[in-house]
Structures are given as C-alpha cells and as structure tokens.
Amino acid sequence: MRPHLPNLGPAARSAGTSATVTSLFAPAPRPFLSQRHFHPTPAACIPRRRNFFTSNVLLQQNGAEPSRPSPPLKTPNDHPANQAGQKKRKPPLKNSLHRVAIVAQKGVPGKPPSPAAEPAPGIDGSTSISAVCAAESFDMDMVEDILKNHGFSLDPDGTGFESHEVVHARGFNNGDIFVFPSGTVVSWGLPPDVVNTLATKHLLPAAEMPFIENKEEEDLEFLVDPEQEQSRVNGAVVVLGTRREVEAGDRLDTTLAKIAFSSGLARSTKLAVLESSLTRYLESTRHIPDRLSEGLGAPLSRGMILQKAGELLNLRSQLNHYNDLTDALPDIFWDSEEKLETYYAKIGKALDVGVRIKTLNDKMTYAQEVVSVAQGVLDISEKMSSEKHSTRLEWIIIILIAIEVAFELRRLYMERYDVFQEELLSELRALRADVRKQDKLDAASR
Structure with missing residues (x-):
C-alpha cells in the first residue's frame, strides 16, 4: 500500500518524494533502554515509527524541527x-x-x-x-x-x-x-x-x-x-x-x-578481573615497604601479613591453576577444527593476553617478595624479642640467686653471732662464779 502524503503543499511534497525510498529502507533507530527486551519481540508489539508513514523531513524528527542539519545520506561509495x-x-x-x-x-x-x-x-x-x-x-x-x-x-x-x-x-x-x-x-x-x-x-x-x-x-x-x-x-x-x-x-x-x-x-x-584484583591488592600492601624502611620497630601485624599472603596465593592460583587462562588451547577446541584454534590464538594475540599473563606473574612475584620480606622481618623481630625476654629472665634469676645467697650469708652470720654470744655469757658466768668463790674464801680466812 502506498504511504499517504500529508497535504503540505506542492513544494513540500516534491521535496519529500525524493527521500521516500531512502526513508523506507533507512535503518530504524535503536529502541530506548526501557523498551529493550531479552527475547524476540512480536511485530505487533514493536512501536510504530513516524518516519515509516511519511517522507516529510520535518515529520521524521518526532514532530519537532531539527536543531541542526541532518547528516548526509550514505552512498554506496562510503567505505565500511x-x-x-x-x-x-x-x-x-x-x-x-x-x-x-x-x-x-x-x-x-x-x-x-x-x-x-x-x-x-x-x-x-x-x-x-x-x-x-x-x-x-x-x-x-x-x-x-x-x-x-x-x-x-x-x-x-x-x-x-x-x-x-x-x-x-x-x-x-x-x-x-x-x-x-x-x-x-x-x-x-x-x-x-x-x-x-x-x-x-x-x-x-x-x-x-x-x-x-x-x-x-x-x-x-x-x-x-x-x-x-x-x-x-x-x-x-x-x-x-x-x-x-x-x-x-x-x-x-x-x-x-x-x-x-x-x-x-x-x-x-x-x-x-585478576588485573583489577591485583591492583587493589597492591594498593592495600603499599604501606608495607614504607614500614619496613623504618626498621625493626615498624608496627606490623602477623595476622595481616598472613592474610595478605593468603590473598596473593589465591590470585596466583586463579591465574595459573583454577582457570584456563594460561592454557594454550581450551578443552572445548581439542576435538574441533584447526581454524577455530587459529581464531582463538589470533584474538589472544590481538589482546596481548600472553604478555599480560607474564606481567601479572611478574607483579605477583614482586608482591610475594614483599610478603616474604615482611614475614622475615617479623621472624627476626620476634626472635630478637624472644632473646630479650630470655635475657631478662636470666637476669631475674641471677638477682634472685644473689638475694638468696645474701640471706644465706646473713643466716650463717647470725647463727655464728648467737654461738659467740652464748660462749661469752658462759665465760662471764664462770668468771662471776670464780669471783664469788674467791670472795667467800677471803671472808673465811679473816
């Protein structure tokens, strides 16, 4: 059925007929986001397009005049x-x-x-x-x-x-x-x-x-x-x-x-995804080298270092073991045509997948070195702390032994002093007894 032209005058009609074929075969505009479906849409439910029923340029812009000149029509000579x-x-x-x-x-x-x-x-x-x-x-x-x-x-x-x-x-x-x-x-x-x-x-x-x-x-x-x-x-x-x-x-x-x-x-x-995860991991461990540069007194947590080591092992295992990222050919193409393997290799080469995997492994190696150094520093710090604690305990034991020796010496001194005091008293008693006896003898002789 021939599309009906509106009564806009001879000039508008003559100008519109030249674009009739183009407007009928022009690609339809994309549907709005709210109108997109995830399944084939029946033809009866497709919204009607204004430019399908008219060849007039003014009515093809949803009833509004164009704010800028319309783009030139595509010609067969246009290069794709x-x-x-x-x-x-x-x-x-x-x-x-x-x-x-x-x-x-x-x-x-x-x-x-x-x-x-x-x-x-x-x-x-x-x-x-x-x-x-x-x-x-x-x-x-x-x-x-x-x-x-x-x-x-x-x-x-x-x-x-x-x-x-x-x-x-x-x-x-x-x-x-x-x-x-x-x-x-x-x-x-x-x-x-x-x-x-x-x-x-x-x-x-x-x-x-x-x-x-x-x-x-x-x-x-x-x-x-x-x-x-x-x-x-x-x-x-x-x-x-x-x-x-x-x-x-x-x-x-x-x-x-x-x-x-x-x-x-x-x-x-x-x-x-792994690249982004590794980037976030490196940002979270960025402070570790700075703290290591402060020496053994840097505040590092053993639990935090163990957690970061586990996260790094998880990333490396996802890259090299749990996924097919490092495989030269996925399992689904083993029994397929050779050209499919070629296509898979071409797209991987165009996206530099091999170079990116190597770079990821190098970054993970560096991150592993940071974690290993941090663990080594913690071990040295704990060992030095343990040695200091052992030295402190040894000094405490030495002081306790010295105190015990002093008390023992005092006891011996006191015991010896008591014996000397008893001997002195017994001698004084004996001397007093001799003096009394001598006085009695003198009195009897008189």
Whole structure:
C-alpha cells in the first residue's frame, strides 16, 4: 500500500518524494533502554515509527524541527571501515594492563578490511562485541533454565557443544549471546547495556561468588566479509568470513568462528578481573615497604601479613591453576577444527593476553617478595624479642640467686653471732662464779 502524503503543499511534497525510498529502507533507530527486551519481540508489539508513514523531513524528527542539519545520506561509495572507525571503543580500566596493549597497537596500523566487508545485516546498526565478567563462575544448568524462561532459543545452529562448555542463545534482531562457565557473557550485535543487564541481573541466580561492583567489561568491533571464507582479526576489529553462510545458507561455520573469538575475548575479560584484583591488592600492601624502611620497630601485624599472603596465593592460583587462562588451547577446541584454534590464538594475540599473563606473574612475584620480606622481618623481630625476654629472665634469676645467697650469708652470720654470744655469757658466768668463790674464801680466812 502506498504511504499517504500529508497535504503540505506542492513544494513540500516534491521535496519529500525524493527521500521516500531512502526513508523506507533507512535503518530504524535503536529502541530506548526501557523498551529493550531479552527475547524476540512480536511485530505487533514493536512501536510504530513516524518516519515509516511519511517522507516529510520535518515529520521524521518526532514532530519537532531539527536543531541542526541532518547528516548526509550514505552512498554506496562510503567505505565500511570509516563507519566502523566512527564508533569509539570503550576505554579499558585505568590501571588495566589491557590499556598498555591498546596504546601499543595504535602505533601499528592494521590491514584495512576488503571493500566487500559490510556491517552485519539485521543487527539494528550494531556491530559491537561486548563481554562482561561478573562472577567467579556460572552454574551452566541454571543458565540454560534462565535463558529458556526468557524465551531464548538455545543452540539454534547445532554447534554440538555441551552446556558445561558454552551456552549459545540467540536474542532479538538475531543477536548472539555466549555464556561461558568462567562467569563471562559475550554478545554479538547487541547493545552493551543489554548484555550488562543480562549478566548482572537475569543470570545472577546462576552466578557463583558474583562481584557486580568489580565486574569487567570489554568491547570490540566486528564486520562481515561475504567474499572471504576465513575470518581474521585486523587490529581491534574482527572480520567474519561469511562466504559459506551466503552460498549455502548455513550459519554453523559463522557461529563456530564467533564461539572461538568469544572464548578468546572471555579469557581477556577474566584476565582483566585478576588485573583489577591485583591492583587493589597492591594498593592495600603499599604501606608495607614504607614500614619496613623504618626498621625493626615498624608496627606490623602477623595476622595481616598472613592474610595478605593468603590473598596473593589465591590470585596466583586463579591465574595459573583454577582457570584456563594460561592454557594454550581450551578443552572445548581439542576435538574441533584447526581454524577455530587459529581464531582463538589470533584474538589472544590481538589482546596481548600472553604478555599480560607474564606481567601479572611478574607483579605477583614482586608482591610475594614483599610478603616474604615482611614475614622475615617479623621472624627476626620476634626472635630478637624472644632473646630479650630470655635475657631478662636470666637476669631475674641471677638477682634472685644473689638475694638468696645474701640471706644465706646473713643466716650463717647470725647463727655464728648467737654461738659467740652464748660462749661469752658462759665465760662471764664462770668468771662471776670464780669471783664469788674467791670472795667467800677471803671472808673465811679473816
């Protein structure tokens, strides 16, 4: 049915007819945040667009006149790389090592994509890859139940991966969502706020040890190239080769490539969580070297040092043992095609995952040295304190022995003095008796 033109005069009608085709095939604006759903929306519930029923320029701005001239129409000669370049990547964490990788990548321009590369159709103008890590791990069985309750179709392309490896769901506008057991959700062609809400709210019951306040997010851009069969990574842009999908209509090959790239991006996001945790740990132990520089009299607590040592061991074990961050290839790709391993390695190289892991281990080694030195200083301080206490006890014992010797000498002196006094008294008595006897003899002789 031909759209009805309002009675605005010949000039307005003639000006509007030239933009009729463009307005009918122009991409629809993104829905507002309050109108986004996590499941396919029926056509009857989609809000009516004003520019669908009119070709008048004034009525396409929601009834208000434009405050600035409308942007020029896109022409077929516009290069898709320019369109991708207009979207700014979300800056990484200020203290994240990924920031160093991005700055290093800016000095080496990537190979421009082929002219046949175009934005992915049916993504509502979105060509972003968003990853959110908001939990230590996910209960994948609960994840499947939650996604089913929200109306998502699980594993629509029949990838064959088990639920404990990855869960693939397809949302509105054919946007793909990949949930990994490492606590990371990766989306293709969906707004970042949608995947953020999905990871931090709807999947929260399935999260084990969630950290919503300390979650990490990473964004990339992707393009599709229907003339290429193999996918590749150009700088910070993932180029999907969709030749098989275009020729045969089978999306399995494209979905497997997305899973490989998503797994590498999830690995980088999980690594960013450990980077942030280590940064907070180093900030909490920043005062220890300053106190150590004060000498043995520095106030250090044995309990605090043991707690920091345990936190550091936990971070190092998460990096090297409990997760697949240091593995060259995840378990899900052992029995898969070789090109998936190549995709996983390419995205890891583009994000400098190997360099960041090495830097993390070096920082943890330094932190371990600080804790070891602090423990050594505490041991020396406790040993010196113990020696001082032992010396004090020895002196106390010596003083007590000296006091006991003095009392013994006094006793001996007193005992000897008493014997001498008794002898003296007995001699005096004997002398007095002799004197009396002599007096008696003298008196008798008279």
